[in-house]
């Protein structure tokens with residue numbers, strides 16, 4: 325089964341990137357969000373990213389136009405009726421995702437595969453919400469989606485071999501390198517990455533070094549391309565907090581408790597790049 329038509333739920337940091345790469349790969353995309361403003365912002369971001377790719381001569385102007393022509397935006401879930409695959413990339417919140425998945429499930433055809441881009445929640449638990457859990461899978465993209473080569477593929481307990489095969493074929497279709505991971509909070513990469521970022525926030529909170537020096541230290545001392553605090557701003561501090569809370573709860577282990585500074589910044593609305601202020605400020 326080759327994927328021709330997908331829907332992406334959520335036009336935020338991840339959703340607009342997923343829409344962009346799928347449209348560039350020739351797939352028709354319906355981008356869905358709750359509000360027109362979120363859709364406008366998502367399309368503006370992906371259009372700017374495509375323009376940058378044209379300027380860098382990675383794609384030509386026609387590729388950009390063709391990709392944009394393949395993307396439609398809507399707040400109406402009823403339009404998911406004909407898609408081959410839905411990728412849920414909405415806010416990291418278990419109850420919200422369950423609600424969205426029920427909504428998706430009520431409109432899609434029985435041939436449709438439903439995927440979640442969750443960073444940390446249980447694929448098995450989310451699969452249990454839909455009527456055909458065998459056709460449910462975790463497709464965990466990395467941020468920024470157009471640049472990051474990895475696609476973690478997570479099977480829930482219920483995921484069928486056929487669904488996994490389609491997910492592998494999709495990875496090839498969109499030029500991502502698939503890695504299989506078992507269902508466990510944070511799967512593999514975030515299980516390692518997010519506690520490291522959380523620790524960097526503890527280090528900042530304890531006043532051991534400035535944000536800039538923590539980041540410079542990890543860049544120059546560990547050869548990381550971007551420091552952990554700048555990466556937290558890129559991920560979104562609300563998403564980081566949701567991930568750490570889900571680790572803390574899922575493993576029932578205090579070593580995963582989110583840093584109080586992270587909680588306070590989220591309470592203040594300092595969410596990183598998406599709000600213009602996090603550990604750094606952005607235009």
Ligand SMILES: NC(=O)c1ccc[n+]([C@@H]2O[C@H](COP(=O)([O-])OP(=O)(O)OC[C@H]3O[C@@H](n4cnc5c(N)ncnc54)[C@H](O)[C@@H]3O)[C@@H](O)[C@H]2O)c1
Pocket residue numbers: 333334335336337338339356357358359362412413414415416417420424441442443444464465466467558559560563598
């Ligand atoms: N940010 C990252 O680095 C990253 C990386 C990999 C995976 N993820 C995961 O991707 C998902 C999305 O994260 P994000 O960073 O893009 O979040 P975000 O806050 O940037 O965007 C979330 C979007 O979901 C929309 N939304 C909320 N409720 C909705 C609904 N009922 N229907 C449709 N849209 C709805 C919001 O309006 C918003 O536009 C989360 O599960 C997150 O854990 C995030």
